[in-house]
Amino acid sequence: GAVVSQHPSWVICKSGTSVKIECRSLDFQATTMFWYRQFPKQSLMLMATSNEGSKATYEQGVEKDKFLINHASLTLSTLTVTSAHPEDSSFYICSARDEQGMNTEAFFGQGTRLTVV
């Protein structure tokens, strides 16, 4: 199946600093990638849709100035958590679909566990 790689798998940062998370589709191109957040014992919540070559689309309640998304190529999207605070500590997961194939399921990266201290 299609492979989505996410890096780093975990990161600890100080409050007020910024953290960048990368999401790559390894064996297919994706004009659209999705970023989710999952707090402990909760479900995954869609944060934003990353669009190659254009602005990301954010879900209601997600601060676009805090969660910067860049989708500069067909295989890479990045999420930057700016001025991170302890309440931003969460599991961040990206997903993508192989838009050239017949399959329509979304594949997920390994996730990034962010801890802000």
Added chain:
Amino acid sequence: GQSLEQPSEVTAVEGAIVQINCTYQTSGFYGLSWYQQHDGGAPTFLSYNALDGLEETGRFSSFLSRSDSYGYLLLQELQMKDSASYFCAAGRRGGGTSYGKLTFGQGTILTVHP
């Protein structure tokens, strides 16, 4: 709004069969997916239904009824390693966004006992 309902917990024994139901209310719906997630891990794709009916993939099967806005995941010959959280997710499209946007249910914690 978008919402999916699934049971919060299910318990079963090894070798048994378990069915996890999911009802959804989602605009722009195009299909229902099922994902497995172990503690600390990312979701792993299990099954997908775009059309009504049953899809079988090994020990796992998934069913969809669009008219009833209902689906289920069937797990057969349960093994201890199947203990995990299971999420149904409705694929939805909206405006110019391509397919792939998912709304997740709250997840069902499956515990398999010896």
